[in-house]
Amino acid sequence: MSAVETVEVALADRSYAIRVGAGLIDRAGEELADLLAGRKAVVVADETVAGLHLPALVRGLTGVARSVDALTVPAGESAKSMDGLADLLDRMLALGIDRRTVVIALGGGVTGDLAGFAAAVALRGLDFVQIPTTLLAQVDSSVGGKTGVNTRHGKNLVGAFHQPRRVLIDTAVLDTLPRRELLAGYAEVVKYGAIGDLEFFQWLEANGRRLLDGDADARRHAIVVSCRAKAAVVAADERETAGGPRALLNFGHTFGHALEAMAGYDGSLLHGEGVAAGMVLAARLSARLGPCTGQDAERLAAHLSAVGLPTGLDQVDAGRHWTAEHLIGHMVKDKKALDGRIVFVLLERLGHAVVRGDVDRAAVSALLDRPRAA
Numbered sequence: 001m002s003a004v005e006t007v008e009v010a011l012a013d014r015s016y017a018i019r020v021g022a023g024l025i026d027r028a029g030e031e032l033a034d035l036l037a038g039r040k041a042v043v044v045a046d047e048t049v050a051g052l053h054l055p056a057l058v059r060g061l062t063g064v065a066r067s068v069d070a071l072t073v074p075a076g077e078s079a080k081s082m083d084g085l086a087d088l089l090d091r092m093l094a095l096g097i098d099r100r101t102v103v104i105a106l107g108g109g110v111t112g113d114l115a116g117f118a119a120a121v122a123l124r125g126l127d128f129v130q131i132p133t134t135l136l137a138q139v140d141s142s143v144g145g146k147t148g149v150n151t152r153h154g155k156n157l158v159g160a161f162h163q164p165r166r167v168l169i170d171t172a173v174l175d176t177l178p179r180r181e182l183l184a185g186y187a188e189v190v191k192y193g194a195i196g197d198l199e200f201f202q203w204l205e206a207n208g209r210r211l212l213d214g215d216a217d218a219r220r221h222a223i224v225v226s227c228r229a230k231a232a233v234v235a236a237d238e239r240e241t242a243g244g245p246r247a248l249l250n251f252g253h254t255f256g257h258a259l260e261a262m263a264g265y266d267g268s269l270l271h272g273e274g275v276a277a278g279m280v281l282a283a284r285l286s287a288r289l290g291p292c293t294g295q296d297a298e299r300l301a302a303h304l305s306a307v308g309l310p311t312g313l314d315q316v317d318a319g320r321h322w323t324a325e326h327l328i329g330h331m332v333k334d335k336k337a338l339d340g341r342i343v344f345v346l347l348e349r350l351g352h353a354v355v356r357g358d359v360d361r362a363a364v365s366a367l368l369d370r371p372r373a374a
């Protein structure tokens, strides 16, 4: 067993540990024994992950929890819907859950957000554990308690803050993750460097490829640094108060969520791909407004592009030519928007982000307007 590192999320009586190491799914019984003793466990996994990691997890938890049931949900963003939630709750209730039942989300961001929201509302709130199996979920969505589903009005528009009781990050599962998914998660890793840690961004410029190519030390380092950064922000501003620091984690997401909504959650644009293109748009908007420089914005774009992530509208709209009007129509529904004003997370410089509610819509339109190909 290789080393396991612990990152604490300090939230008074809702504090929890994020455990990071290779092989943690195999050791889940031991890792979760204190939480599960005498209680029912319901594992929720998506269909792809169920085929890969569910048997080992159920084996490990059997005899530790009072009973272990497993439910599967479809893979992909479209599962994160009101219908998907209703179906999952129905199946959980049919299992005879009680208020001591622990829900365990095994999978990527979609599974964690959906199962976490189901745990938040079933019997008015059940304990839950996150076992994220994608890089994106490991460095971002499994930490911080944002749970929810998408609606036809946009991404994550219905949900709840519901903190997990523990997060188990098994870095070995990344070995079976498709490259495209790995890259999408890498966008969120880069985000931490861009918004608050220039030194980490520089490290990623030098080591990002090692991480993507499977170097275990580089992976663990990037995951631990990312989780530490997220844990600090969440501890400072758990519920994303207006003007509070948690909104900084939304860098790239105002544009990114609009891109995802335009794409229709059909798998053609992954969340992390939308965030990558969204971060570049936000950085270029920052450079237009200052004081961020064009060099900083293009340095971010260059790194994302070098690893193979999309950095422009043309790369994400697959010839559908989304207009500024289309995208702004989605951005005004963003949860950060206040009194009809879109709130952006912009860069003051690479490594330092700020929240801005005073951005002129004409500047956003000018950034998004593209000449139509003849």
Ligand SMILES: O=C(O)C(=O)C[C@@H](O)[C@H](O)[C@H](O)COP(=O)(O)O
Binding pocket: 140, 141, 143, 144, 146, 155, 156, 188, 240, 246, 247, 249, 250, 253, 335
């Ligand atoms: O945890 C947060 O806070 C974030 O904003 C992290 C984001 O990377 C993540 O995608 C989050 O789920 C987006 O939240 P939303 O409030 O913009 O829906």
